Amino acid sequence: MEFVISHLVKSYGSKQVLKDCDFVFEEGRIYGLLGRNGSGKTTFFNCINSDIDYSSGSFYFRSGTDAKEQIPVQPEDIGYVVSTPTVPEFMTGREFMKFFIEVHEEITPDKTIDEYFDYMMIPEDDRDRLLRDYSHGTKNKMQMLVNIIAKPKLMLLDEPLTSLDVIVAEEMKNVIRSQKAGRITIFSTHLLDVAVDLCDEIVLLNHGKLEPIDKSNLGDDDFKEKIIAALRDEDDA
Amino acid sequence: MLKEFRKILVKVLHLRSVVGYNSLVFALKKTPLIGKIIPDRLYKTTFLKVIYWVIHVIREVLALFLTKMAGISLVYFSALTVTMLYKSADMLGTMSSRYLFGTFALLFFFVYAFFGLVLNVKIFEKTTEKDYLVFMIRMNAKKLNNTLFTYDLARMFIGYLMVGFVPAIFGVPVCCWLGIPVLSVFIKLFGAGFLAFRYKLKSRRHELLKGTAAGDALKVILIIVPIPFLFVMVTFGYYVPLSVLLLISAVMVLIGTWGLFELVKAGPDLHRRALHDGVIMEKESVRVAKANTQNFKKLKAKGSVNEKKKGFEYLNALFVKRHFKMLAVKPIVCALIILGLTLAYIVLVIMEYNEQFGSENCLNMVLLNIRNLFLFKGYEDPLTTYVPDSASLFFRNAVQYHLPALLIPLAFADNSFKSTQAMYINCDNSLMTFSFFKQRKMIMKLFDIRFRQLVSFNVLPAIALAIGSNLILFATGGQDYPFQYLITFVILICMSICYSMYWLVIYYLFQPFTTTVRIKSGAYNAAYVIFSIFLSMVVWLRAHSLVLAAVLVFLTIVFVFFMRMLVSKKAPKSWKVKA
Numbered sequence: 025m026e027f028v029i030s031h032l033v034k035s036y037g038s039k040q041v042l043k044d045c046d047f048v049f050e051e052g053r054i055y056g057l058l059g060r061n062g063s064g065k066t067t068f069f070n071c072i073n074s075d076i077d078y079s080s081g082s083f084y085f086r087s088g089t090d091a092k093e094q095i096p097v098q099p100e101d102i103g104y105v106v107s108t109p110t111v112p113e114f115m116t117g118r119e120f121m122k123f124f125i126e127v128h129e130e131i132t133p134d135k136t137i138d139e140y141f142d143y144m145m146i147p148e149d150d151r152d153r154l155l156r157d158y159s160h161g162t163k164n165k166m167q168m169l170v171n172i173i174a175k176p177k178l179m180l181l182d183e184p185l186t187s188l189d190v191i192v193a194e195e196m197k198n199v200i201r202s203q204k205a206g207r208i209t210i211f212s213t214h215l216l217d218v219a220v221d222l223c224d225e226i227v228l229l230n231h232g233k234l235e236p237i238d239k240s241n242l243g244d245d246d247f248k249e250k251i252i253a254a255l256r257d258e259d260d261a
Numbered sequence: 262m263l264k265e266f267r268k269i270l271v272k273v274l275h276l277r278s279v280v281g282y283n284s285l286v287f288a289l290k291k292t293p294l295i296g297k298i299i300p301d302r303l304y305k306t307t308f309l310k311v312i313y314w315v316i317h318v319i320r321e322v323l324a325l326f327l328t329k330m331a332g333i334s335l336v337y338f339s340a341l342t343v344t345m346l347y348k349s350a351d352m353l354g355t356m357s358s359r360y361l362f363g364t365f366a367l368l369f370f371f372v373y374a375f376f377g378l379v380l381n382v383k384i385f386e387k388t389t390e391k392d393y394l395v396f397m398i399r400m401n402a403k404k405l406n407n408t409l410f411t412y413d414l415a416r417m418f419i420g421y422l423m424v425g426f427v428p429a430i431f432g433v434p435v436c437c438w439l440g441i442p443v444l445s446v447f448i449k450l451f452g453a454g455f456l457a458f459r460y461k462l463k464s465r466r467h468e469l470l471k472g473t474a475a476g477d478a479l480k481v482i483l484i485i486v487p488i489p490f491l492f493v494m495v496t497f498g499y500y501v502p503l504s505v506l507l508l509i510s511a512v513m514v515l516i517g518t519w520g521l522f523e524l525v526k527a528g529p530d531l532h533r534r535a536l537h538d539g540v541i542m543e544k545e546s547v548r549v550a551k552a553n554t555q556n557f558k559k560l561k562a563k564g565s566v567n568e569k570k571k572g573f574e575y576l577n578a579l580f581v582k583r584h585f586k587m588l589a590v591k592p593i594v595c596a597l598i599i600l601g602l603t604l605a606y607i608v609l610v611i612m613e614y615n616e617q618f619g620s621e622n623c624l625n626m627v628l629l630n631i632r633n634l635f636l637f638k639g640y641e642d643p644l645t646t647y648v649p650d651s652a653s654l655f656f657r658n659a660v661q662y663h664l665p666a667l668l669i670p671l672a673f674a675d676n677s678f679k680s681t682q683a684m685y686i687n688c689d690n691s692l693m694t695f696s697f698f699k700q701r702k703m704i705m706k707l708f709d710i711r712f713r714q715l716v717s718f719n720v721l722p723a724i725a726l727a728i729g730s731n732l733i734l735f736a737t738g739g740q741d742y743p744f745q746y747l748i749t750f751v752i753l754i755c756m757s758i759c760y761s762m763y764w765l766v767i768y769y770l771f772q773p774f775t776t777t778v779r780i781k782s783g784a785y786n787a788a789y790v791i792f793s794i795f796l797s798m799v800v801w802l803r804a805h806s807l808v809l810a811a812v813l814v815f816l817t818i819v820f821v822f823f824m825r826m827l828v829s830k831k832a833p834k835s836w837k838v839k840a
Contacts, residue, residue: 037300037301038300038301038302039301073696074696074699075837076837099696099697099699099700100696100697100700101696102696103696104694104695104696106694110690110691110693110694111691112576112687112688112691112692113560113687113691114560114579114580114583114584114687114688115576115579119575119579122575123572123573123575123576123579126571126572126575127572127573127697127703128697154560156560167694170695171695174695174697176696
């Protein structure tokens with residue numbers, strides 16, 4: 025399965041944030057969407073998640089076998105984890121899990137609620153507390169967890185590691201790695217080291233366009249230099 | 262010094278103008294229909310900025326006239342009225358009316374200035390422009406505060422003096438028309454200096470430089486107490502002699518001078534800290550928004566709901582359980598008040614009857630009328646013949662033909678707006694980031710559950726009003742036609758259903774709230790205004806209750822059907838978080 029972005033354009037008034045974006049994302053891989061602050065990473069995700077209207081273009085799935093096939097993206101195909109976790113604060117973690125599993129009639133959970141909590145390393149004494157009282161990291165884990173349960177074809181992760189402590193960030197990275205099979209994961213960040221550490225492919229969102237970066241030397245110092253050079257504006261020189 | 266004053270003042274006025282202009286363009290860009298055609302370059306159009314600057318200056322001048330001059334005009338007008346009353350009541354004694362006018366003007370001015378001292382010393386007030394200038398541009402807080410304070414003093418002095426020329430022409434003593442503007446400056450200086458002195462002490466004790474709840478309560482008492490006292494005093498011919506008022510004036514000049522020294526002594530750090538601690542108050546709207554948001558966050562994980570409930574039913578049951586106070590208290594209290602008043606009226610009637618005819622007759626009357634009520638008849642008095650008076654005819658006519666007027670108390674008792682705010686801030690705001698929550702099927706499932714839940718609470722005051730209306734019918738001759746009592750219930754319930762549906766629909770269609778539950782949707786506001794205009798026309802309608810019931814039942818069904826359809830069509834697009 026592939027996720028295809030075709031000539032996607034998004035403008036705010038006269039300012040074009042996404043300019044004729046074209047890209048093909050493949051199943052089973054984690055894509056690091058790298059861009060500078062304000063480059064349009066969140067806008068790109070919001071367009072795909074239908075939170076905002078895009079100006080023109082399209083995006084769709086296609087099976088690997090038929091290049092002409094266009095499978096429309098349904099809301100249930102997308103899992104979206106935002107950088108500032110938002111969870112319904114009047115519910116406890118367990119209540120939220122129960123509700124989430126019940127409304128997703130189409131999925132058959134392979135674990136009990138407590139097993140899911142264990143999987144995400146959510147402490148036992150947090151499980152029956154209001155989500156309002158959760159720490160930032162635990163809220164983030166909850167958001168990630170329900171998105172994992174929903175088993176979306178496309179997982180959008182908008183800077184999910186921002187402001188997490190090292191331990192929780194490492195736990196989250198492991199979860200993201202373990203969940204990449206059978207889906208397309210796009211992970212946005214403006215931190216180069218995180219992208220290099222976690223992702224199989226790096227895609228730059230630069231001047232409104234998606235540009236793949238040659239992954240052969242992923243991790244080398246030269247590679248980092250190359251990305252920085254690509255992201256640097258002429259004005260920064 | 263004057264040059265620096267002018268420089269800072271120009272910066273402030275320029276900033277006010279820029280903020281005002283940009284806010285206007287921003288608001289226009291957010292307005293439905295015209296918003297999309299307004300280009301971004303409007304933000305930098307010099308020509309329009311100049312026009313706005315001119316309008317801004319006119320507004321500044323108008324503010325001078327309206328606020329400063331209106332206040333002092335009221336003082337003079339009150340003094341003139343009292344002087345004329347004294348003259349007509351022959352209470353002048355040996356004094357001339359000009360002398361008495363001057364005395365009252367000075368007396369009232371002191372009361373007015375006292376109110377200003379308690380409520381209106383704004384030198385340390387935190388405003389948006391001070392935020393920008395002190396905390397972002399890092400302007401010297403003392404210089405900024407003092408410049409704005411001096412500007413305010415100058416406006417006040419000029420405004421008071423201009424108004425004072427009118428009594429001056431009529432020969433009022435100079436201590437009055439010239440003294441008042443001068444005194445006002447010294448009183449303001451005292452107020453500002455006293456505040457600076459207080460914060461200096463607080464600062465030494467490492468306390469926050471801001472007001473307290475006890476201080477606010479004291480202010481209210483200080484404002485309320487003098488008014489009746491002054492009123493009684495003046496009515497009975499007592500007033501403070503001019504000589505005493507002049508002595509007070511001299512004292513005010515002295516303590517005003519002390520205030521000036523305190524202000525001069527207060528350093529930039531004190532000013533900066535005072536602004537930082539949000540002294541006195543933040544802008545009311547911001548404070549209210551913050552308080553509102555905090556109110557919605559007061560939750561406790563108590564209790565659970567029936568495990569048989571699944572999915573959205575479960576979500577809603579939990580939501581209602583954890584927000585019961587927010588959702589239900591207002592309609593329940595309103596219903597209880599209506600029922601309480603109704604009951605109090607019944608008790609009064611029975612007590613009066615008991616006093617007039619004795620307990621045995623009273624008991625007979627009560628039993629007879631309970632029977633009549635169950636038989637859908639009217640009130641009967643076995644001892645006297647019922648003769649309708651004008652009051653009972655008026656009320657009977659109202660419940661026969663003017664039931665639409667009950668939309669007003671129903672609107673007051675309806676809690677749908679706050680309920681939608683709670684839905685947003687504690688539930689939808691977070692769930693909107695999940696794709697399943699924005700699917701049409703899911704939206705409609707929750708919409709229907711919420712509609713039923715809103716109706717279940719909001720119908721309570723409607724039922725109470727129907728009981729009250731039916732009691733009026735009962736007491737004034739009973740039903741005009743069979744099932745009239747029932748029809749009254751139907752009408753009120755339909756009205757309540759329409760209210761609940763209206764608020765829920767405009768919430769789903771426009772999703773107007775921000776994360777601080779402020780409203781950020783021109784379309785939502787427009788829908789509210791249109792609805793209010795419609796209501797204000799409908800409440801005057803004269804319609805026979807039978808006809809009204811038939812029309813309302815039909816309209817309610819159609820309204821609910823079409824509104825649901827509209828939500829089903831539009832909500833998947835509008836169901837978004839607003840920044």
